[in-house]
Each structure stands twice: as C-alpha cells, then as structure tokens.
Amino acid sequence: MKKIILGIDISSKTLDICLNTEGSSAHFTIANQVKAIHVFFKKLARQQVVVAMENTGRYNWQLYEALPQYGFEVYVIPALHLKKGLGLVRGKSDKVDAERICKFIQKNQDECVAWKPTSVNIQKMKVLLTERNGRIKIKRQLLGLQSDYKLMKTIGLEKPLIKMNQSLIESIQQQIEKLEAEIEKIIQADERIKEQARQIRSVPGVGPVTCWTMIAKTEGFSTITEPRKMACYCGIVPFDHQSGTSIKRQPRVSTYADKSIKSTLHLAAMSAIRFDNKFRDYYLRKVAEGKNKMSVLNAVRNKIVHTIFALIKNQATYQDHLVLS
Incomplete structure (x- = not known):
C-alpha cells in the first residue's frame, strides 16, 4: 500500500x-x-x-x-x-x-508526537482560559488609562472619561468571574479532572489559575507526561551556552517558552515562599548560601512543576514533610 x-x-x-x-x-x-x-x-x-x-x-x-x-x-x-x-x-x-x-x-x-483527540471538557477549558486571558489583558490596559486621564483635568475630561472607563472595567470583571465559574463547573462535572485539580491545589502557592493552566496545557496530563518536558515547555530550565574555549556563559533559560504559563508559575512560586513550607525553606537556604534570588525562584518554579507531576503520577496530595533537595 x-x-x-x-x-x-x-x-x-x-x-x-x-x-x-x-x-x-x-x-x-x-x-x-x-x-x-x-x-x-x-x-x-x-x-x-x-x-x-x-x-x-x-x-x-x-x-x-x-x-x-x-x-x-x-x-x-x-x-x-x-x-x-x-x-x-x-x-x-x-x-x-x-x-x-x-x-x-x-x-x-x-x-514528532502523534496527535490524539482531546476530550470535550479539556477543549472547553482551553477556550474559556483563552477568553479569560484576553479579558485580563483588556482590563490591564483600561487600568493603565486611569492615570492618563488625570492629565486631562485642565480640559475638563477627567471625570467623564474615568467614569466611562470604570464602567468598562466593572463589566469586564463580571465577565472574567463568569468565565472562571464556568471553568470550575467543568472541573466539578468531570471526576478525573476534579481529582487532578484537588491534587494540584494541595501544593503550596498553587491556586486556581495555575491549576487550570496546568490541566489545560497538558490536556489532563495526557500530552505532556514528564515534568522535565513541562519545565522545558514553560521556559524554566537553564541551558548551557558554550562554544570552544572563548565562549562560555552562565546557564540561562531559553526564550522559546510558553510565556503565559511561565508567568503563572512565577506567581505561584512567589506565593509559595511567603508561607511556612519546604519551598520557603529551600528558597531561604539557597539565598543564604549566596545564590541569586531570581535563579533560586526559578528553581522553586521547577520544583513546583516536578511536585505537581509526582502527585498526579502517584495519585496523592501534597504532604509538607516531603523532602526537597
């Protein structure tokens, strides 16, 4: 044939x-x-x-x-x-x-990895997350305009423009909340996704948005099944940069990455190190050793990804006594 x-x-x-x-x-x-x-x-x-x-x-x-x-x-x-x-x-x-x-x-x-059909619930989550992210960007732009309107005080346009702008922001915020409620409804209706969400949210610093994003990007941990690949996809793995004897730089993360999930993981890491847990202990220990704070924070992001995948693999929730090397 x-x-x-x-x-x-x-x-x-x-x-x-x-x-x-x-x-x-x-x-x-x-x-x-x-x-x-x-x-x-x-x-x-x-x-x-x-x-x-x-x-x-x-x-x-x-x-x-x-x-x-x-x-x-x-x-x-x-x-x-x-x-x-x-x-x-x-x-x-x-x-x-x-x-x-x-x-x-x-x-x-x-x-290349062969494509497999995605479940309807995962497809819905992806669409709703895209719509949510689009509205977040619009809201951020509108909030940025608020300070600019104060410059128009002399021509008498400050108050009406701020009022109009605030009305738009409130409307977009309501839409964001509706989209988030729909995402949660999908999760609660699917037992497999619901259990994965429960396991992911048990990790310190990981909130609803990080949870939703991890499930959507991995399609319920079916397309990306290894934490190292996910960390690489997120752009949190440092790579060597060396050639011959004249070029040798410090390892750095690649620019080829999904920036949206990278920023989401950054917020999760920032949240994790604020509270008493093993991630915070690791962060403080490495900073005390003289390590660069951003490099250590990137390592925390990496550990969060590995922890999430370990929990999904073992069908378990996070236990704070787990040792982070």
Missing part, C-alpha cells in the same frame, strides 16, 4: 493541501468546513495516510472534528518548531507553505 503524506496549510476559510505519494505531489484547495473535509478524506479512507498541519489555534477545529473518524496518523506541529525546522526559506504562499509542511513531516516524523 502506498504511503500518502498530506501537508495542510490552514486559514480561516480554506485549507491548502499538498498530497505527496512516493515523490509525486499534487495541490488541492478546499473549504475549511467539516463537510468539505469529509468529502476530501473519504477518497483516502482506505489508504495509509499521514496528516501534518501547523497549530493555528481555532482554525484547526474543523479538522479536529473530522479527523477522529479516520485511521490517519496525525501530527499538529507548533509554529515555532515548523519555522525553525524548515531552515533558510524565501517567499511565502499558502501553496508553498503546504508543501513545506509536507516536506517537514517527511524528514522529522520520528521526532
């Missing part, structure tokens, strides 16, 4: 598909709709097919809905991985991008 490789470039309305069969390629453009996707895939249903696509967020949803009905091997590639893996390229179009995705998976399939 011939092996067919599909590279799919996704946009909001269309899918550009590069179909490669033993070196020969063909290009197709179809609507980014479930019905159109089924019509195309049904022709390949009995073939050995590998599907590769870039992770474009919500534009992937139509494919996610259609693909589970077929026995295809599917890979969803992070945009950064795809960009760095293509090497030196020039020019860009949807047709060319589909061909590049096809060539990428041909070369790197062994290194």
Whole structure:
C-alpha cells in the first residue's frame, strides 16, 4: 500500500493541501468546513495516510472534528518548531507553505508526537482560559488609562472619561468571574479532572489559575507526561551556552517558552515562599548560601512543576514533610 503524506496549510476559510505519494505531489484547495473535509478524506479512507498541519489555534477545529473518524496518523506541529525546522526559506504562499509542511513531516516524523483527540471538557477549558486571558489583558490596559486621564483635568475630561472607563472595567470583571465559574463547573462535572485539580491545589502557592493552566496545557496530563518536558515547555530550565574555549556563559533559560504559563508559575512560586513550607525553606537556604534570588525562584518554579507531576503520577496530595533537595 502506498504511503500518502498530506501537508495542510490552514486559514480561516480554506485549507491548502499538498498530497505527496512516493515523490509525486499534487495541490488541492478546499473549504475549511467539516463537510468539505469529509468529502476530501473519504477518497483516502482506505489508504495509509499521514496528516501534518501547523497549530493555528481555532482554525484547526474543523479538522479536529473530522479527523477522529479516520485511521490517519496525525501530527499538529507548533509554529515555532515548523519555522525553525524548515531552515533558510524565501517567499511565502499558502501553496508553498503546504508543501513545506509536507516536506517537514517527511524528514522529522520520528521526532514528532502523534496527535490524539482531546476530550470535550479539556477543549472547553482551553477556550474559556483563552477568553479569560484576553479579558485580563483588556482590563490591564483600561487600568493603565486611569492615570492618563488625570492629565486631562485642565480640559475638563477627567471625570467623564474615568467614569466611562470604570464602567468598562466593572463589566469586564463580571465577565472574567463568569468565565472562571464556568471553568470550575467543568472541573466539578468531570471526576478525573476534579481529582487532578484537588491534587494540584494541595501544593503550596498553587491556586486556581495555575491549576487550570496546568490541566489545560497538558490536556489532563495526557500530552505532556514528564515534568522535565513541562519545565522545558514553560521556559524554566537553564541551558548551557558554550562554544570552544572563548565562549562560555552562565546557564540561562531559553526564550522559546510558553510565556503565559511561565508567568503563572512565577506567581505561584512567589506565593509559595511567603508561607511556612519546604519551598520557603529551600528558597531561604539557597539565598543564604549566596545564590541569586531570581535563579533560586526559578528553581522553586521547577520544583513546583516536578511536585505537581509526582502527585498526579502517584495519585496523592501534597504532604509538607516531603523532602526537597
């Protein structure tokens, strides 16, 4: 049976598909709709097919809905991985991008992790967290404008603008609270996620937002199953920077990271070291030894991640007598 490789470039309305069969390629453009996707895939249903696509967020949803009905091997590639893996390229179009995705998976399939369908509850959590984060940003921007309005006192616009701004902030805050309530409702309705949330929240410093984010990013600890990989994904693992005898820098964290979960873990670490627990003891001991405070705080973030994964693996809650080296 011939092996067919599909590279799919996704946009909001269309899918550009590069179909490669033993070196020969063909290009197709179809609507980014479930019905159109089924019509195309049904022709390949009995073939050995590998599907590769870039992770474009919500534009992937139509494919996610259609693909589970077929026995295809599917890979969803992070945009950064795809960009760095293509090497030196020039020019860009949807047709060319589909061909590049096809060539990428041909070369790197062994290194990529196959995609698996996500549960509906995890999908809902991801969407609600994205909506919440968007409103948090808007609220932060509106709060920043409050001080600027004071500069308009001389032209008499200070009070009406502040009043309008405050009304928007209150409305957005109400929406944030509704979104958070919906996330909690999803967690309470799913026994598996509910138990994971109970275990995660038992860790000192870890609150609801860190808990929700960890579950969503790992898809219920099914896609990322190792703490070292999660720590690397969060950008809290220091890497060496050395070449020959002339270049040797202190280990530092990589800029290639999920900044949102990194900042969430930072807040969790800051909270943890304020209270009497093993994380605080570790922090104070290392600082007393002369270690850089930010480096130690990063180590605390790392330990929080490892502790969460240990609890999930052992189906246990945090015990403060656990020894942190």
